Amino acid sequence: MNELIKNLGAIVLLIGAIVLAVPFFTGGMTNSILLGGLALIVVGYLGHIFINKRVE
Numbered sequence: 498m499n500e501l502i503k504n505l506g507a508i509v510l511l512i513g514a515i516v517l518a519v520p521f522f523t524g525g526m527t528n529s530i531l532l533g534g535l536a537l538i539v540v541g542y543l544g545h546i547f548i549n550k551r552v553e
Contacts, residue, residue: 506545
């Protein structure tokens with residue numbers, strides 16, 4: 498369980514990348530999709546930093 502928590506930030510970051518990649522290939526990009534993907538990437542990046550400082 499501790500390993501999953503340590504990798505949670507990276508998982509969220511990858512979900513954000515998938516959110517950006519799928520509309521790119523399907524051709525349905527809107528600003529809300531881009532902002533949502535960006536938000537997931539930023540939250541995943543910051544979460545990865547803060548979680549790995551706390552969990553050992």
